[in-house]
Amino acid sequence: MPAKDSGEKHAPSDCKDHDEQEAAKPKRLKTQRSDRKSLSDSEDDETEEEDAPSSASDAEDAEYSVDFGAITARLGGAASSHRRSVVSSFVPPPTEQWTPPVNLKSAQDAESIRRSVRRNLLFANIPEDTLQVLVDAMKYVAVDAGVDVVTQGDVGGDRFFILDSGVCDVRVHERVVGEVCATSPRNFFGELALLYDSPRAATVRARTSVECWSLDRVTFKRVLMATTMQQRALYLDFLGQVPIFSTLSSYEKMTVADALRVQFVEAGDTILTEGSRGDDFYIIADGEVKCTRGGEEVSARLGAGDFFGELALIHDDVRQATVTAMRKSKLLVLDRATFKRLLGPMQEHLRKRADLYELYMNAPRVTEQS
Incomplete structure (x- = not known):
């Protein structure tokens, strides 16, 4: 539900006019629009509900069990396509318990996500094929003006967001301290929630209608952490x-x-x-x-x-x-x-x-x- 005009003034913005931005972008089917006052990180997260471990032991096993065979198959064998390849990012493990989610998107959207992710230091040096798995897992979310995408103080925040269109205000104790806009180099937020189990440090509220791509913590940790361990083993063998x-x-x-x-x-x-x-x-x-x-x-x-x-x-x-x-x-x-x-x-x-x-x-x- 759109928020009422509070008469609040915003600092000069580097974001280009929202209407101009919307006119320049191809229209996308709004399959997942939120008009709630707050968009909870944990709501609509089919991945985490489906993959929730049944016990602490299962949780420990699930944390590091990844279907690298499915990943490699999806990438068309890209990890081993070079004639003299010595180090590959993915090696299928003996067991397959989890397959990373794939949310269909256009090539244009995938490239836009890839550029945004690479600008984040957290993801800057991950291998290209691992990045592709993360891009594939990104889920489209549309949010109406006035809705909180993340809320300050929320615990268990488990989603990273890339803003694809629109403008959001960053608020600390309801005071506007910054903004996130789709046209800015830093058009992402929430990445620290993927690493640390701490409350959200600020509220990010849609100033206009916005479109986002979101990544869940489960996919990030399973893919990136398992890849890191596999990569270490491969590098040790290579060295x-x-x-x-x-x-x-x-x-x-x-x-x-x-x-x-x-x-x-x-x-x-x-x-x-x-x-x-x-x-x-x-x-x-x-x-x-x-x-x-x-x-x-x-x-x-x-x-x-x-x-x-x-x-x-x-x-x-x-x-x-x-x-x-x-x-x-x-x-x-x-x-x-x-x-x-x-x-x-x-x-x-x-x-x-x-x-x-x-x-x-x-x-x-x-x-x-x-």
């Missing part, structure tokens, strides 16, 4: 195949695995530039790169299981070569601090790999470019 990590203890390998972040590059992308400063060490999970100095290739092409970028970190120096992706590649990246802490004692071992370093070490050093 065991990379010679320079062979001397690390199991604990050290686990530390490296947890510190790795994924970076995707396209054919022709420059990963490192000769003479520039750098803080990262790279392992190739899938793909191929070339190393050049002064425009000339200085080593054999590097592929899955090879690594680069360590020289600048060992010597606290600038990059000694330019590294370019020859095709779409998946890289595992380790930051300087972790590299120095774990791999610092292995510097002598790294230097002895003359087959990789001879052309670098015998040539004049590159100095920092201005």
